[in-house]
Amino acid sequence: MGKIPTFVGMAFCLVVAASEKSAVADEIFPAPPPSIQGTPGITESLCPKPALDRVTRHTVVPGETLQSIASKYNLISATLMGMNPSLRQGKAPVGAEILIPPYNGIRVQVPAGKTWEDVAKTYRIRADVLYEVNGCQKNPRVVFVPGVNWSPVSLAGRNNRKLAQYPLPTTAAIALGYGWQINPVSNEVAFHSGIDLLAETGTSVLAVDPGTVAFAGDRGN
DSSP: OTTHHHHHHHHHHHHHHHHHTSOHHHHHSOOOOTTTTTOHHHHHHHSOOOGGGGOEEEEOOTTOOHHHHHHHTTOOHHHHHHHOGGGTTSOOOTTOEEEEOSSSEEEEEOOTTOOHHHHHHHTTOOHHHHHHHTTTOSSOSEEEEETOOOOSSOGGGSOOOOOSSOSSSSOOOEEEOSEEEEOTTTOOEEEEOSOEEOOOTTOOOOOOSSOOOOOOSOOOO
16 A cells, blocks of 8 residues: 555656647647547537637738738638638738638548548548547538648649758758748748758759759749
8 A cells, every 4th residue: 555656656747748748739629538439429519619610700901911810810821821712812902801710720621432530641630639620520521620731732732752862962951941931022921832942152952853954043032
């Protein structure tokens, strides 16, 4: 009996250590306890309202920008552009009524013949998290995928194959990353389809894989 407190204390430390490594999504949307998994009535009663049912509306007023609206709702610009095609030029037209999701993510149509589990695999998100975010619906045709940034190129259409080697002789700092960026000159949002690396003039650029040179020259900024 004298050893029990020591054992309990160790177990508590292990639980705390494990919880600190959990993803933020796990903390917000914990998986149902094993004792109730597989019990639809009980599981659904513990689920939050579907994220798409919590979408609100915002009417753009003079002086507002895409960035200021996103900041107001603790979102990123890409989330608003994904939910609202009218914003995809990087501007917020005055008077436009736009949709505001409860948190960052994208709305995805579940392809015919596929399930939300397939969507979870495609976007590399835990199936139980996606299930709870969407209100524990058994067969939704449209789902909200949290934590995924919208881009004009669909995930399914990208070539995610890794490059054979690095394009420069040595590792370089990244000047501009891939995805939606705010242009420092125009202050407008634009999609950057590559990754800019900083290197000295005259640095050799290596061919990272077989291919065809489509353009060689100066394109300015």
